[in-house]
Amino acid sequence: MQPISGTPPRPPGEGPVTPSAIGEQPLSTMQRTVLERLITRLVALTSQQSAEVWAGMKHDLGLKNESPLLSRHFPAAEQNLNLRLTTAQQNHTTRQVVSQLTELLGQGNNRQAVSEFIRQQFGQTTLSQLTPDQLKTVLTLLQSNQLSIPQPQQRPATERPLQPAEHNTLKQMVTRLAAATGESNKLIWQSMLELSGVKAGELIPAKQFTHLVTWLQARQTLSTQTAPTLHTLQAALKQPLEPREFEAVRDYAQQTWQATPQTVLTTAQVQDLLNQIFIRRAEPESGVPEARNIQPIYSPLFAPVVDTIKSISARPGLMIIALMVALALFWLVI
Template structure:
């Protein structure tokens, strides 16, 4: 007899092979349970559908969607799902870190502090460019108050008027605010003059430059807020309110608007509060001490004779004459 075409030959006495040889059995209940538990973890972390994960698994294993998994597929399938769990855990942890960072960045100058830090330490300018470990390190620094919060540079209080460069800087910010709100630039400048305590046509003192910059930037930021509160005003200020200032503004809002820190504020109320912040800080600015205003407490009566004494001291022959003259003058004065 000739063997059937295509059938494999086998040694004499060996039982015929069956279609379900070792490894060709369907997944056992234990194997399926292991895979299902891994898929459940992936679904919980990634918010995926289990059918989507099963389909992705078969694709990675090179199987068609209608092809069932067999026992021989189990080792590769388990390894694949374990890798997916690891990736999902990392992504989930990163999302939580980013969420916590987002909440902290809205407070005070944290956003600027983080921006400066990641630029200096990692050479990046956006959080999305950082690795999970780098994100965790930034979050830890913020939570432990170990990240330096940059404060705006304070100019020495002085009565000199704004320099041209300072005036141009304010003018650019006024233009941005006009574009954001549609408000007249002339009216914005008028408000700034009134806040600074000067009349139309007079020059704004340079000591108000930083306060006006903060006022303009806060107004522009808050113009984009749909539901501003006292908390969002605090977050919009380049130089955040100190505890005493926060209490003052809280009391002011309560007395004037019957508003709590969580109360939604109108645009007019927001501007009124920003004006109060400006005025309170302007009142606390130290007065400038100009050197040409300093006068001695008392002028000694012998001051006119100090320079002549220096001259004659260099000429011993005139010392006796000078001494007699000085004593005579002192006797006359006294």
């Protein structure tokens, strides 16, 4: 008897041979469904299309794109897609964390606080260098208000730094003043930092904002004055000097330059007076003696004698008589 056509001959006693070896069959319906579900989830998390994922998976398995997946390829294909899915999920989560961080960084001084924190804790300078777990840590700390500006930048809660809007206002005013006077923005900012009493690396406290605005506005106004005096300076202030303040500034000008309220002041004198006004208003509790309270450098013991000499020197006749009396006493002594 002849074997059936297409069936290879077999030795006596052996069973029938299957049409194809186990694993060489095409993917079963269940296997293909499992792979398609994984690919659908991948497409939802990435910008890839389904065909791209199929092609990438076959490439990883060492198959040509036109080669069909067989049943024996299923375990490796499933593992490959699961790994891709895990990576895509991690990337998606990281993107969400970065998006939330980006939104929070624009609030208050979060950007500076985060920069200092990641530099000290992770040795990095940008968020892009952090691992996903590190990014989550930073986000959690920000959301729970546990990140703050470290020393020396940190100030008590009552001395919060300038808000971004306040800083922008000062920045615009500095730019206008620089354009009007020809002074560089950098020098104006340096003067403001020194007046505010902050050290290098610190932020200007918000309590100085109003005083700085007044200082900048007054400088802007007085830059157009050709013959400024103490009275025009007073008029240029957004918050005019109180009588006690005016008296202190007048005495300071008198003692420093022998200037009266009607004396025409130089640009340097005007700026010096504005600085004095700023300091007196910004730090009234500092205990710095006002100009009218500064005592002479001579000893109080000789104060009566000095006052007597001043009184006599103002009257030449008395001065001559006093001199003659002094000479007579001198001859009697010797």
